Amino acid sequence: MQLSLISVIRNLFFVLFLGLSSCVYAQDNLKLWYKQAARNWNEALPIGNGRVGAMVFGNAKEELIQLNEETLWSGGPVNTNPNPMATQYLSQIRTALFNEEFQKAEELAKKMHGLFTESFEPLGDLVIKHTFEGEPTDYYRDLNISTAIASTQFTANGIKFMREQFVSAPQQTMIIRLTASQKGALNFTIHPSSPLYHKNMVISKQEIATKGKAPSHTDPSYMQTMEQPVIYNDPTGCRGMRFEFRVRVKNIDGRVNSTDDGLQVSGASEVLLFVSAATSYNGFDKCPDKDGKDESKLVEQYLNNTWPLDFDQLKKNHIADYQHYFNRVSLVLNGNPSVDMPTDERLVRYAKGVSDTGLEALYFQFGRYLLISSSRPGGIPANLQGIWNHHVRPPWSSNFTTNINTEMNYWMVETCNLSELHTPLLDLVQRLSVTGKETAQNFYNAKGWALNHNTDIWATTNPVSGSPMWASWPLGGAWLCQHLWEHYQFTGDITFLREVAYPLMKGAGLFCLDWLVADKNGLLVTAPSTSPENEFITDKGVKGSVSIATTMDMSIIRDLFSNLIAASEKLGVDEDFRQTLIDKQKKLYPLKIGKKGNLQEWYMDWEDADPQHRHISHLFGLFPGNEITPLKTPAFADAARKSLELRGDGGTGWSKGWKINVWARLLDGNHAHKLIREQLKITGLDGTDYSNGGGTYPNLFDAHPPFQIDGNFGGTSGITEMLLQSHLKELHFLAAIPDEWQNGEVKGLKARGGFEVNLAWSNQKITRAAIKSLNGEPCILRTATPLKIEGISAKSVKDDQGYITIFPTKKGGLYKFRSTK
Numbered sequence: 097m098q099l100s101l102i103s104v105i106r107n108l109f110f111v112l113f114l115g116l117s118s119c120v121y122a123q124d125n126l127k128l129w130y131k132q133a134a135r136n137w138n139e140a141l142p143i144g145n146g147r148v149g150a151m152v153f154g155n156a157k158e159e160l161i162q163l164n165e166e167t168l169w170s171g172g173p174v175n176t177n178p179n180p181m182a183t184q185y186l187s188q189i190r191t192a193l194f195n196e197e198f199q200k201a202e203e204l205a206k207k208m209h210g211l212f213t214e215s216f217e218p219l220g221d222l223v224i225k226h227t228f229e230g231e232p233t234d235y236y237r238d239l240n241i242s243t244a245i246a247s248t249q250f251t252a253n254g255i256k257f258m259r260e261q262f263v264s265a266p267q268q269t270m271i272i273r274l275t276a277s278q279k280g281a282l283n284f285t286i287h288p289s290s291p292l293y294h295k296n297m298v299i300s301k302q303e304i305a306t307k308g309k310a311p312s313h314t315d316p317s318y319m320q321t322m323e324q325p326v327i328y329n330d331p332t333g334c335r336g337m338r339f340e341f342r343v344r345v346k347n348i349d350g351r352v353n354s355t356d357d358g359l360q361v362s363g364a365s366e367v368l369l370f371v372s373a374a375t376s377y378n379g380f381d382k383c384p385d386k387d388g389k390d391e392s393k394l395v396e397q398y399l400n401n402t403w404p405l406d407f408d409q410l411k412k413n414h415i416a417d418y419q420h421y422f423n424r425v426s427l428v429l430n431g432n433p434s435v436d437m438p439t440d441e442r443l444v445r446y447a448k449g450v451s452d453t454g455l456e457a458l459y460f461q462f463g464r465y466l467l468i469s470s471s472r473p474g475g476i477p478a479n480l481q482g483i484w485n486h487h488v489r490p491p492w493s494s495n496f497t498t499n500i501n502t503e504m505n506y507w508m509v510e511t512c513n514l515s516e517l518h519t520p521l522l523d524l525v526q527r528l529s530v531t532g533k534e535t536a537q538n539f540y541n542a543k544g545w546a547l548n549h550n551t552d553i554w555a556t557t558n559p560v561s562g563s564p565m566w567a568s569w570p571l572g573g574a575w576l577c578q579h580l581w582e583h584y585q586f587t588g589d590i591t592f593l594r595e596v597a598y599p600l601m602k603g604a605g606l607f608c609l610d611w612l613v614a615d616k617n618g619l620l621v622t623a624p625s626t627s628p629e630n631e632f633i634t635d636k637g638v639k640g641s642v643s644i645a646t647t648m649d650m651s652i653i654r655d656l657f658s659n660l661i662a663a664s665e666k667l668g669v670d671e672d673f674r675q676t677l678i679d680k681q682k683k684l685y686p687l688k689i690g691k692k693g694n695l696q697e698w699y700m701d702w703e704d705a706d707p708q709h710r711h712i713s714h715l716f717g718l719f720p721g722n723e724i725t726p727l728k729t730p731a732f733a734d735a736a737r738k739s740l741e742l743r744g745d746g747g748t749g750w751s752k753g754w755k756i757n758v759w760a761r762l763l764d765g766n767h768a769h770k771l772i773r774e775q776l777k778i779t780g781l782d783g784t785d786y787s788n789g790g791g792t793y794p795n796l797f798d799a800h801p802p803f804q805i806d807g808n809f810g811g812t813s814g815i816t817e818m819l820l821q822s823h824l825k826e827l828h829f830l831a832a833i834p835d836e837w838q839n840g841e842v843k844g845l846k847a848r849g850g851f852e853v854n855l856a857w858s859n860q861k862i863t864r865a866a867i868k869s870l871n872g873e874p875c876i877l878r879t880a881t882p883l884k885i886e887g888i889s890a891k892s893v894k895d896d897q898g899y900i901t902i903f904p905t906k907k908g909g910l911y912k913f914r915s916t917k
Contacts, residue, residue: 125432125454126461128439128796129238130154133248137162138780138793138803139440141239141246142484145265146472148373149483152261154237154248159224159259161272163341164216166476166483167377169553170314170326171214172335172384176534178210178558183541189642190613190623198640205568205624205642208539210558213550215314216479216494218486219373220290220306220341224274227283229253239795241458241465244418245411255281264414265472267402270371271410274364282350282364286343287357291488293328296356303344304354305395309385310375312336317489326488330385337384340391341373344399368407372398380527380555421468424513425844427460427815429453429837440794443778453837456772456815462796463812464512466805467505476553477520478505482805491802496524498572499549499628500711504750504806506579507720507757508813510586511820513844513852518583522596524555525576529600532557532573536607540570544606547573549628565641566629571622571649574608574656577601578720581659585848588871590666598663602673605660608653609680620683621645621699622653627713631705632698644699645685647714655721657681687717687724687732694742695724695735710747712754715739719754719761722823726763727897737762745771749790749798753810760817760832768818769834775811819855822847826876826900827867829853833860849873865913872907876900883913892916 133154134140140151140162149164185207192201230253237248249258256277263270276282286304288296294308312330319325330336343359345352350364361367372395376388402410432454435442446452470482480501485494496502502521509518532545535557540546548559549569559567580597583589612620627646633639657677664674688696697704697714717723718736726733740758747755752775759768779791779799790807791799798807819842821831827847841856850871856864861881869875877883882892882899888911890903905911 125434126242126458127238127240128458128462129236130438130440130794131235133235133237134795137486138797138799139795141237141795142466142469142482142797143239143244143246143261143263144469144483145263145268146468146470146475146483147268148263148270149470150261150263150270151484151486152246152248154246156232156235156248156250156252156257157226159226159248161222161224161261162486163219163222163371163373164483164485165219165339165341165373165375166470167375167553168217168219168310168337168339169214169377170217170311170336171552171554172312172330172337173381174531174554174556174558175211176531176558177538179208179539182208182210182539186540193623193642193644194616196634198634198638198643201624202564202640202642205564208559209561209567210539211556212316212319212560213493213495213552213556214554215316215488215490216481216485216553217310217314217488218291219339220288220292220294220308222343222371223287223289225285225287226257228255228257228281241462242419242422243415244422244465244469245414257282262411262414263469264402264410265417266413267405267410268372268398269402271402271407271414272369272371273407274367274369276365279365280350280363282367283362285361286345286359286369288341288343291486292339296358298354298356299342301354302346302352302359303342303399304356304359305340305342305392307338307340307392310337310339311488314489314493316493317487317491332383333386334383335385337388338376338391339373340395341371342395342399344370344403346370346403370399370402372402374398377553380553381530418468421514421517422461422464425464426842427457428841429457430839432457439796440778443776443792443794446773447777451836455776459772459776459796460812460815463508463808464514466808467509467514467517470805471517471520473516473519475520477502477524478805478809480804480806484805491800491804493550493552496551497549498547498551498576499566499569500713500754501750501804501806503575503579503720504754504810504813506809508809508816510582511816511846512812513846515583515587515846518579521576521579522583524551525573525580525600526596527555528557528573528576529603531555533603535570536610540607540611542607542610544603544608544610545573546570546604546607546611547576563641564624565626565631568624568642569626569628570607570611571652573604574652577604577656578659581663582848584663586846586850588850588873593663594667598660598667598669601656601660601663602670605656605677608656609676612653612680612684615644615685618683619645619685620680621685622649625649625699627697627711629711630697630709630713632702633705634700634702639705646699647687647695647697648716650685651687651714651717651721651723654681654684654723655716689731689735692738692742693735694739695732697739707742708744708746710751712740712743712751712758715758719757719817725761725824727824733762745774747790748800748804749775749792749807750800750804750810752790753798753807753814756811756814757817760814761821763832765818765832765834765837768814768832769836772811772814775807816845820845820847820853822849822851825849826878827851827853828878829855829862829865830857830860830880833857835860849875851875861915861917862913863915867905867911867913869905869907869909869911872905872909874902875905875911876902881915881917884916886912886914
């Protein structure tokens with residue numbers, strides 16, 4: 097009887113632990129909070145529903161809420177052939193390169209460039225000016241990332257005032273609730289405006305609209321020589337989209353009046369503000385003005401759908417929608433010890449070396465929060481700043497930079513159980529393949545499709561103007577194809593693989609086959625070739641960036657070919673094409689180890705012009721690729737480690753995020769954790785720093801500086817890689833667990849092969865685990881200690897790197913594990 101009771105208790109414990117995504121995990125201490133309002137944009141708090149974003153400053157007397165809408169960009173459909181003479185220079189460049197005339201090749205490469213991308217633009221501002229007696233006291237503001245609600249509260253003259261804000265995905269509307277503890281004490285005005293061309297228009301006594309138009313072209317902010325960097329006029333009606341946002345007041349009591357300057361509320365005690373926004377964007381290939389959507393109709397529709405609901409129902413709908421994604425994963429590190437301290441002060445304390453694993457767990461979840469808030473199915477992918485930008489000429493145009501940053505935004509989307517949020521990027525790849533086909537033909541005289549290092553909402557694919565160091569790199573499409581394959585590996589969606597992923601991957605593969613040429617030894621190389629944004633110094637002292645067969649180029653092509661071969665085998669198609677890839681892959685220029693023991697970045701073993709450059713492009717094969725691993729290719733893994741040691745741990749915020757992932761892939765959890773600590777170094781820098789930047793702003797935004805969201809996403813990805821790796825077709829538990837994380841528990845992570853994983857550990861060793869098999873594939877586990885599977889006779893077998901456990905699974909099956917040590 098006693099044994100039976102123990103068994104029941106044990107099984108009940110495992111049911112609770114298993115949980116998986118069907119249960120709501122406890123999400124404690126997941127608030128960013130402060131004792132003062134934001135002094136600048138990097139202290140404001142981000143909220144969003146994937147389409148509409150807002151930065152909430154939390155000022156007591158004069159609140160500022162800065163707004164964005166994901167489709168509000170300058171420009172219009174791309175000119176796919178802006179440089180008709182481009183192809184005539186390709187053979188000249190290759191001749192110069194094979195003659196080792198690198199400077200000549202670099203000058204010629206500039207003649208193959210096209211147009212700049214367009215810019216993501218700010219929508220507008222809402223200023224709420226309060227009238228009350230006395231000075232605010234007892235001030236508090238927060239962002240609860242377990243509910244995606246921001247709040248501000250304070251007391252003035254004995255009256256408690258409170259504002260709550262969230263952007264509802266179900267209603268596609270931002271809701272702001274203002275309350276006062278004393279009847280009739282709410283007196284304020286609302287002033288909408290925009291940094292773009294706009295005008296305000298009264299709709300009714302309770303509603304005002306701000307209507308405007310985006311620029312027909314905006315030059316990048318780093319181009320300082322332009323006489324007119326922002327242009328509005330476009331007589332064709334094909335460039336410059338319209339936009340509109342409205343504010344509608346729903347007052348429980350009090351009075352509301354409106355003028356062109358804004359809305360006035362007086363004598364109220366509770367007020368709801370509904371803010372809706374839309375643009376005329378109608379697709380990447382449609383003129384946003386003359387062929388655009390009716391933005392006025394859309395904003396009115398959003399408001400009308402929101403109006404009948406009371407605040408409690410709106411809040412309930414919002415939280416349910418948000419937690420459908422957020423509650424799939426929980427992370428506890430050393431118990432997530434509670435720290436009763438504002439977030440900015442907590443960051444200062446952490447920077448002094450004080451341990452705060454709860455802050456690290458919060459940072460992990462903040463990355464997931466940002467992706468849920470900036471990337472939703474059917475929408476536009478998260479750009480360099482997610483969906484939050486207040487500049488007409490934002491840093492790097494706030495576009496999609498595809499030589500690292502766009503990919504980094506989505507590294508964690510599958511592992512962090514947010515697979516649906518991958519679709520905006522995967523949809524963009526489909527649009528890029530359309531314009532990219534023209535780029536492949538018009539710039540490179542090649543089949544298939546190609547993308548260079550920058551793109552935008554209009555699916556620009558040409559090499560932009562500027563230095564070949566960044567512009568002359570046509571393998572962005574090949575890299576993005578890795579995301580197509582990853583989505584299939586995690587989901588097992590064979591229809592997606594057959595109808596979407598494989599055709600796109602094949603198109604990029606066709607381009608690569610045409611792009612490759614033979615060197616003097618008969619090896620297939622890329623020429624011209626760059627290692628994004630980096631420069632070399634030859635043995636003769638020549639400095640340049642354009643060469644042959646950079647390690648990144650060859651690693652990306654090997655990765656694409658391998659994935660294409662596997663996909664064609666899985667689908668049972670294209671046997672002849674598959675054999676071509678196999679034959680060509682054998683001839684690709686190989687990885688090489690340099691004289692310093694490092695992984696060679698260039699065609700020859702040259703010096704780096706900047707030995708501590710922020711990019712680590714030549715380590716693509718280590719991460720996000722799987723060509724280099726300590727378990728399978730130890731010599732190349734050691735060379736990658738040496739490269740990292742030579743590069744150092746400096747660089748931009750996103751650079752540190754990248755390095756967390758590669759150190760995790762080297763199974764060095766302590767070094768990865770060191771970089772997490774550096775990533776979380778509080779900073780107030782707002783300028784641009786390429787080498788000694790990095791860190792985190794008081795609102796937990798990543799600092800390049802300036803703000804770039806990829807560092808946040810890269811940091812979250814790195815933490816998942818420390819806890820669980822699956823790129824070698826085995827689930828490696830606690831692959832790079834640092835000494836700092838002695839005890840912990842993570843629930844809901846996803847692994848390739850279609851597995852959902854819960855882990856608990858003590859003294860850095862697995863104590864229990866649970867796996868849900870979503871597709872019924874065989875499962876291979878790698879652990880530091882042996883595990884016992886309940887109800888299955890499989891045994892853990894020791895090898896040189898730990899223990900391997902292999903067992904079959906059934907679709908939907910739940911499998912429970914305990915440590916035997």
